[in-house]
Amino acid sequence: MLRLRVPDGQARRRARPRPRRRAGAQRPRTRRHHAHRPGRARPGTRRRPARPGPRRRAAPAARRRPARAAGRRRQHHPRRGVRRGVGYGIGIKNVGFSEGFDDYSTARVRLEVVGGEPVAVVHTAAAEVGQGLVTIQAQIVRTELGVEQVTVATADTTVGSAGSSSASRQTYVTGGAVKAACEAVRAAVLRRAGRDDVTLRGGRLVTEGGEVVADLVDVLGDRPIEETVEWRHKPTHPLDPRTGQGDAHVQYAFAAHRATVDVDVELGLVRVVEIATAQDVGRALHPQSVRGQIAGGTAQGLGLAVMEEIQVVDGLIRNPSFTDYLIPTILDVPPMHIDVLELGDPSAPYGLRGVGEPPTISSTPAIVAAIRAATGLALNRVPVRPEHLTGT
Template identity: 70%
Template sequence: MGATRIPGNITQGSTAKGGIGESTLRPDGTLKVTGEFAYSSDMWHEDMLWGFTLRSPHAHAEIKSIDTSEALAQAGVYAVLTYDDLPTDVKNYGLEIQDTPVLAHGRVRHHGEPVALVAADHPETARRAAAKIKVEYVQLPVVHDEQTALAEDAPLLHPGRDDHHAGHVPHPNVVHRQPIHRGDVAAARARADVIVSGEYVVGMQDQAFLGPESGLAVPAEDGGVDLYIATQWLHSDLRQIAPVLGLPPEKVRMTLSGVGGAFGGREDLSMQIHACLLALRTGKPVKIVYNRFESFFGHVHRHPAKLWYEHGATKDGKLTHMRCRIVLDGGAYASASPAVVGNASSLSVGPYVIDDVEIEAVALYTNNPPCGAMRGFGAVQACFAYEAQMDKLAAELGMDPVEFRRLNAMSQGTLLPTGQVVDSPAPVAELLRRIKAMPLPPERQWETAGESADVRALPGGLSNTTHGEGVVRGVGYAVGIKNVGFSEGFDDYSTARVRLEVVGGEPVAVVHTAMAEVGQGGVTVHAQIARTELGVTQVTIHPADTQVGSAGSTSASRQTYVTGGAVKNTCEAVREKVLELGRARFGSYHPAWATAELLLESGKVVTDGGEVLADLVEVLEGEAIDLELEWRHRPTEAFDLHTGQGNGHVQYSFAAHRAVVEVDTELGLVKVVELACAQDVGRALNPLSVVGQIQGGTTQGLGLAVMEEIVVSKEAKVRNPSFTDYLIPTILDTPTIPVDVLELADEHAPYGLRGIGEAPTLSSTPAVVSAIRAATGLALNRVPVRPEHLTGT
């Protein structure tokens, strides 16, 4: 293990109070905890109308007719819109493939698809009016899995496809296919002493963000519209909204409003276009808020997956080869499916060195709910499978599962199956060593605790199902690899505008980006960066809107890296301007202006030796320095469509987990006692936020392991669209999560940082399932693990 390396001269202003590396508190933290934070659903406008969406009750049907007359006749109704009312020729939208109808046209392809819109003066009026819209459906056969999707007579979800994947996919119901070939699998397979294979299934997880989809569209006098919205990427929304409205982008002014979580579920549009259409039609502000039920239909989910894997190893524990096939169910519309395929295939090998691989990943079009981005994005599904395989191999070889993984762990310099070299620290073996070395929580504490024994610490918790009977402990390990940033040649830039001026006798920096703060803490980090780079105390974060250039998406663990990098970059340029100004004004007073390395510290221009040359207030003297600049990370390349070769990724993020579970083996109930995580973060810009992200991601992974699943019937209907039946972990399900943070700098990244938000979501799930396997001896090839799986019922 190499020592921690920090690139030289990565920053200035190391003494700035509240700068990077400090756990400054979030400006929105207290407000959110006390319930005072204004979310997008809290917005109000005088005279506003309420929008409501009529949705399809069927998963696949032809629309014969829509009769809106009764709805329109209802008092209080201002508008009812259907496909026929769309104002331009652009009637579809989509992140990558524009296949999603703004409103259904002649056909619905999934349960809950938007069919018509109503605006009324009261939400209940809008709801009732929608119920009066008469839609005549003729149900069509449903495509719900690979077999039905690829059958000879399978109905085509999108006949006549002309998207950029249409030409290379094996079937029109395949959104995208990515093979990756490297080495000689047949030869490597022949060297293997043991070969294990398995089929694995990952259920459909939901982002389950707490703030439902909501926003407010206000028509403007210039014929445009102002949209206040909770989203993950303002400019991506704008690109999709404006053409449908027939407005130039500058007439659709978007402002981020309070976002109640995202996790990928706000990458696609939900009510954005709908609210704008209704506002422009009625000339009144229109608010749309989904309730919880509707929210489950209002955003895409994590792709459910079926994965087949084969690995081989020599008897001394070296991996020989890997073959895998990953089938992702993309549902009715493409959303982020192509990129999820890219991730699932290119990261399918995990954080291991395997030279000979045959990989194939596909995403299907089906009539199931559309699936797209969710924290972990294709890497989650693969990690569950390859980590199960690692345990199987270790067991087959009679080796310790952690030692087996360490023996095969990738490191800096490893060549990935895509031919890309891992060119920054990859401390996989070290992370595994660290979690293994952590002390284990005490066993059967309910027996030793005496009077203070608490049933809540046992499987079943408050439900009082066991007092220790049938309870067996298991310990499991897992490690994963996630890419950071947008991959495959995407121009993944961000923009930051920074203004430095004197206000009330004090230098103040204003940081303006379009970054969506979805709870990740970006606004905290931006202020820290500005303090560090400009040596000021006062930093104002301007509300995020489209009056500044794109910040890219708050996803792919990228915002601190890319928009943080953009803020740093613009601050550096502002600093240069300050120094230019200082040289012009005061250069003649002190030779150091010309000769020394100059820094901004504590509101002053100082030499690197610490000598004060001037006050920032004097240098600026009424002038404001105001710059807006784009910033890019290293470019990436597309993967070759046949071989999968290409430098597709920017950076990687690694986390490892050890799960300690107690399983009531008779009732099949699980209590996760502890879920320890070790993660390399490159550089912790805000250590408190880093630990929070790791704990949150870990918990979301636990949810997938033991409870979180959208259950879809064979008729492709969603069966549990509520928090009553879509269960997410409560605090009683959330274990202690000790976190060990490594900081091995990536010299290519700002401050050496590594995107951290997703990696902990990957390995958490397989670690928990591995621990349950250890406790029960069961194979458990599917998540979430249900009591039925543990009891054979």
């Protein structure tokens, strides 16, 4: 069984050699020459970023993770037909709508006194689909207005559009709209108080030195303040039809994965033993949700790599239920080690980056690369099925 970490040359000589690869099989390697470097023009544009990009920082972070599963699992392989492989995958994903699309969201924030304390209500049309957007909206309002009681109204389009919950964009775009609406409310509060040298904190107007100027309840009285803001990120532009160049995307997200697999080459069975991943999230507004998104996206990539496939025969779907269309369960997901990199985007609200989709891009190729490393086979499709490994 190959070791993942070889301490010296003697141990390296003792390790079993890699299996011989078939003719034409591509040697697994991390394609570092494709990585985004500092000052390098972004894909699809000749424009260089205002600040250095991640430049391979996600990939080294994933590679530096100790491969704990390597030694621990060796004793469970009494059969010589089981081989271990390690593979890497690196992904880049645009965030938001692109190529000049008018990408915006609308938010309404109302600040009033209820039961003797300041209460904020935030209303958008953004769809919560499990990504944690309701929590983020309330978190932004608490941060910007300094109040504890926040109600997130049921999403609907009476307030305006928020666009779709796709393209890893809602925290960026709707979060930006909520932040802008809160800033408008705060400005109105300060105008009413006749002060421009204070901030809102703990339900009070407070100076930088911590001096309490007034209670927010007294400033509001029985006159609520409500602001509605339609917010847009910086503009994008269509690609030039002749050159294929252009400033088409507002932001990129970066992720890297390392996968360790055990492959029974006689039965064609694959078990993903461990996954390590690193992702640049800009700034983690809610760290627990961020890690959950990364873990969930990685699990989806695992499903694509070795399990999920719609079977179509003569135009008919043969596995139309989750009895036959298999998705990963908690028993299929291996130990997962996540490094969250916070390399803020200066043009985004709070420096954040979209998080949800990037893990699905690099996790699948990492797992397939690990299977290639274990078997020496030039696998070129997913999911990898037993017959692809046994040749039957």
